[in-house]
Each structure stands twice: as structure tokens, then as C-alpha cells.
Amino acid sequence: MPDGWSTTGEMRVRLDTDPYLERYAARVRGMSASEIRALFAVAARPEVVSFAGGMPATSALDMEAVESVAARVIRDHGATALQYGGGQGRPELRALLAEVMHHEGVPCHADDLVITVGGQQALDLIARCFLDPGDIVLAEGPTYVGGIGAMTSNQAEVRHVPMDDDGMQVELLEEMIEQLAREGRRAKYVYTIPNHQNPAGVSMSVPRRHRLAELAELHDLMIVEDNPYGLLDFTGVTYPSIRQLVPERVVYVGTVSKIFAPGVRTGWVAAPRPIRDKLILLREAADLCPSNLTQMIVESWLTTQPWREQIKRFTEVYREKAEVMLGSLASEMPDGVHWTVPGGAFYIWLTVPRGIDTSDLLAKAIAQRVAYVPGRGFYADGSGGDQARLCFSYPEVSRIHEGVARLGELLHAELDLVRAVYGDDAPQFRPRHDGPAGGLGG
């Protein structure tokens, strides 16, 4: 082995890029920041219309109300707000979040909850609670980048269950469960985002939810139900939560990030009691307790402000943005590009024709002053090269058309290039595989 190289399993890594490499725990060695992260720094420039970050429109909040809520916490309860608290989170907040869950029709008791630093910490604690190296998790493909990170950083293997416009294809999940059983293995849990999924924008149909619950009983499976977006619904269709159907088999994750503000970093887990107790111990090892200050700001928000109206206001903002983006996609995208039609929340999932790679295209897109997230980030197995996530929640309505038009122009030019290079052998202008964008939209 030449000097400066280290062999870690099959992987050969130059030690001079990181002289500490051999000292790291195995779970950390394979972690690296993607090149895409560097591009996103450029995408944050004001001239770029960014459909990249999944950020809520915090400008739609009544800032005077937020200011008075925060000021009141310090003025009236400063000593408590600035003190340590309990590992499970404040009972007052847990009672209020149970109300938020009831507002969405999800049954819950305040004692079932553990407050976390956003839904992301919940996903990490759950992964640490259940996963040993090499364990298998079954998750929608595509799925939330941070969910993949929580599972793979705990050295689990994520296998994807394909989706279509009705969410996870539960009949394929069943096949995968049976295949695993033939191998003498079993998934530790199924990770699903059933409502207005990140990144696909689609929701799991009601019959599939029932079937998923049945499969959980039949095959003795746990389900992690991640639900940041359920309340941001454009359609009025109500779906049962999986927790409602099989409460003893579900670890449910909620967050106030998308219904209030991500800056307060407040999420929660609702779990059967023995699991809840393990999660509290894990969270105490990680950070002792959630911040009393931000918990009390959320409490004050939920008790003194019309939070249901605020959610309606957010939803209206996102519905308008979604409509503008869908209209722009229909007028600007070349033939062969497909996309999902979201029933709520933030995301549209784009599938481009063969021959175009959305990771390769990103640098050009940013040069044209538009950004998106390439599809590969949403799969643990490297697929998704012909897909991309467009997030419409953050850019001003007035800039959405401009951004889509820039992307459309770029895709037209790329397709011309593919045709010029391949001539009669041009790859067929169709998606490479069935997926949530198949056949929908423009």
C-alpha cells in the first residue's frame, strides 16, 4: 500500500485528506459531506431562485405575536425558562402537543410523548434505540434525506419500497418482507412518511394504510410514522394515521417546524410506554433535556395565539405556491418530463427523460440561477439520477415562474444535446422506472 493510503474494507481512502481517519469509529468513517452541499452555498445567493431547501415560509408568521410570546416567557417565567428541565419534556407542552395530534385525528395521551430537538432528533433516537450494525430498515424510495442519515449513521441497511401516486406500494413491501423471511432475516422497522411525503409530495392511500397495519400485525413489524406535513393539506381528504390503526406497533414522530417554526427546534415522539422510556434514557445521554426556553415559547404560542388559523394561513400560502409551480411546469417543461401533483405541504417530485442526470445538471442549473435537490440524495442505494425535488414553500410566489422557466430552458437545451449526441440511438424519452411521477402532469 503506498504511503498515505488506508484500506478500510473495500474502501481505499487517502489519509492526507483526513489524518484522523483511522481513529474514527466505523460508523463515522464512511460519512462525508456531499459536493452538492458546496453548491448549495452558491444557491443561497439572492439572484438564485432556490427550490432546494425544504424551508417553511416563516415570513407568513405574525412576528409581533411571536415577539410578544417570547418576551412574555422571559418576563413572567424567566428563571424556569433558563433552567434545566426533565428528560421527557415539560408536561404542559406534552399536553398541548397531544391536542395538536387530536386536531389531526391522531389519538394520543400526553404521557406517551417525549419532546425532542425537532423531528430529526426523534428519528436519530429511534434509530439508536432499534438498530444494530447491518440491521435492515424498509423505507419508501425516495425518502427524507435526514431519515436516511439517521438510519445509515447507525450502520443500518436501508432497502427502498417503490412508490407511486398512492404512496408506498404496500404490495411490494409485502414481497420484500417475504423475501427477507426466506433469507432468515427481518426488518427492524418500516419507515414511512404517509402524508404529503418528502420528497415525493404524495400521500399513502387509505386502503394501503390499512394493509400496512395488517402486515405489521401479520409479520410482527414495527412502523416509524413520520408526520411533519399532515396538517398542511390542500384537499380536505382525511387519512387515518397508522398510529390510529395499530398503536402498539407505531413510533410516531411529530414536529412544530412546519406548523409554527423550525427555529424553536421542537418535535416529539409518541410511543408505547416501554419504548418511550428507552427513548428518554437515550435522549438524556445525548443532551440531558430539551430547552425549557423554546418549549415554553411553543407552549405560549399554542395557548395564547390562534395556531389553527396560522396553520390555515400557511396552508393557503403553500397551496397558492403549488398552483403557480404546477402551472409553470405545464407551460415550461419539455415533453418527457413528469411530476407529481401534491395534495399538501412543500414538494413536487420531478422525473426527467433518460440521458439527463440531475446531479450532473445541478451546477449548470445554479449557473442559470435556479436550484433544486438532485434525486440521488433521497435514496440510500444511489438510484434517482433521473429525478429531482422541487420545493415551492420558500421562494416568493413572484419568483416561482421565473425559476421554473430557467429550469425548463435548461432541460430543453439538455434534451437537444442528448438528441444531437445520440441521433437515432437517442435513449427513449421516458422515465427509467415507474415512480411517483409516472404519468402525471405535463
Ligand SMILES: Cc1ncc(COP(=O)(O)O)c(C=O)c1O
Ligand atoms: C419527513 C421529515 N421528517 C423530519 C424532518 C425534521 O424536521 P425538524 O427536525 O425540523 O422537525 C423533516 C424536515 O424537513 C422532514 O421533512
